[in-house]
Amino acid sequence: MQIQIGENNKEIKEHGNYEFPVNVSVERIQAYERGIFLWHWHPEIELTWIMSGEMEYHVNDDCYELAEGEGMFGNSNTMHSGFRKDGKECTYLSITFHPRFLYGYESSELQTKYVNFITENENWPALKLERDVGWHQEILAQMQEIFQLSREEPIDYELQVHILLMQIWQKLFRYFYALPEKHAQPRKNIQRLREMIAYLQENYRQNITLDDVAEAVNLCKSECCRFFKKYMNMTIFEYLMFLRIQNSLPLLKQGESITRIADMVGFASPAYYGQIFKRYMKCTPREYRRQQNNVTKDGNEL
Numbered sequence: 001m002q003i004q005i006g007e008n009n010k011e012i013k014e015h016g017n018y019e020f021p022v023n024v025s026v027e028r029i030q031a032y033e034r035g036i037f038l039w040h041w042h043p044e045i046e047l048t049w050i051m052s053g054e055m056e057y058h059v060n061d062d063c064y065e066l067a068e069g070e071g072m073f074g075n076s077n078t079m080h081s082g083f084r085k086d087g088k089e090c091t092y093l094s095i096t097f098h099p100r101f102l103y104g105y106e107s108s109e110l111q112t113k114y115v116n117f118i119t120e121n122e123n124w125p126a127l128k129l130e131r132d133v134g135w136h137q138e139i140l141a142q143m144q145e146i147f148q149l150s151r152e153e154p155i156d157y158e159l160q161v162h163i164l165l166m167q168i169w170q171k172l173f174r175y176f177y178a179l180p181e182k183h184a185q186p187r188k189n190i191q192r193l194r195e196m197i198a199y200l201q202e203n204y205r206q207n208i209t210l211d212d213v214a215e216a217v218n219l220c221k222s223e224c225c226r227f228f229k230k231y232m233n234m235t236i237f238e239y240l241m242f243l244r245i246q247n248s249l250p251l252l253k254q255g256e257s258i259t260r261i262a263d264m265v266g267f268a269s270p271a272y273y274g275q276i277f278k279r280y281m282k283c284t285p286r287e288y289r290r291q292q293n294n295v296t297k298d299g300n301e302l
Contacts, residue, residue: 020158021098022165024150028091029055033246034280035084039197039232044096045119046074047168049129049143053090056083059126060190061231066092071129071140073172076119078126079190083233093147101162102169114173124176135175139168192217193231196224200236204243205266210236240266245280248273252289261285 021044029035039058048057049071057064057072059080064072074080076099084090099119103111118124129136142164149160199216200208213236214224228236244265251261262273277285 021101022158022161023094023096024146024161025094026051026091026147027094028089029053029082029084030089032082034242035087037082038246039079039081039193041077041079042096043076044098045076046072046080047095047139047143048072048074049093049095049140049147051091051093054085054088055090055092056085057081058083058231062126064126064128066090066128069131069140071136071143073127073129073139075125079194080126081232093143095143095146095165097165102166114169118172118176121176127172127175135171139171142168189227189231192219192227196228196236197239200240200243204240204247205264207266208240241276242280245277248277248285249288252285253292255289258285 023044029037048066050066050068052068054065054067057066057080059072059074059078065085066072099111099115100106103115105111129140131137146161146164149157149164154160195217196213199213203212210221210224214221217224219227225236228239232239234242244267248261248265251264252258256264258273259270262270265273267273267276274284277283277288281288283291
């Protein structure tokens with residue numbers, strides 16, 4: 001599986017609904033192709049708790065190594081991605097919620113004084129929740145309470161979740177409020193990364209060259225390669241191939257011919273498509289289609 005990304009790398013998946021904009025889910029990094037969930041962003045705040053294993057978590061231009069029992073606060077609208085660390089498996093709890101769940105209605109004092117104070121400050125994209133920091137552990141324990149509530153769904157489920165998220169937010173507010181005042185600086189690198197990824201996602205079907213990418217973001221070719229590798233942990237070519245393979249998976253499930261799929265996602269020939277597909281997916285396109293058909297017949301498709 002892979003995260004579904006729309007325009008400008010915004011995640012398409014809904015995180016709850018308008019009436020209750022909260023989503024609680026258990027995720028496995030190994031369930032994503034190559035153990036990577038792609039760079040994306042969403043307006044929701046995200047809380048992560050590592051239930052088992054380890055993961056490398058990137059937020060904007062920072063990298064965090066998360067181990068079992070640790071967690072993350074991810075601010076609204078931050079670019080983030082996750083990587084399998086040293087081939088290890090990792091199961092983690094993800095709690096995403098829209099900021100308006102905290103403040104209720106636009107321009108309320110809760111919004112202007114307590115929520116915007118954090119969500120609109122680019123200096124605070126994330127905070128690692130450590131095992132040896134008392135108030136961090138309190139937040140992680142409250143996240144586990146939310147997880148348990150999501151499984152039991154008592155009659156006052158939504159009310160209890162709201163109370164717990166408000167308590168978590170209070171702790172975060174007090175922490176950030178006590179920090180020395182800093183003026184938020186524009187994150188030029190993150191904006192450039194968004195532009196590069198957006199360009200590749202919009203043009204992956206075409207015969208893209210390094211010159212094309214460099215020109216699109218106004219960088220020389222060598223700096224373009226260095227910059228992308230630094231933030232993405234893969235080369236531009238690797239990401240382009242990965243992107244093409246990811247976009248071919250739904251087409252395989254839909255029954256399109258392999259020759260047509262290869263052309264639709266930007267490969268010069270079906271043979272080359274099959275070669276790259278096997279490198280990334282560890283099976284041929286036909287084997288993948290057969291596996292997916294078997295899953296659907298068994299009724300186990302998510």
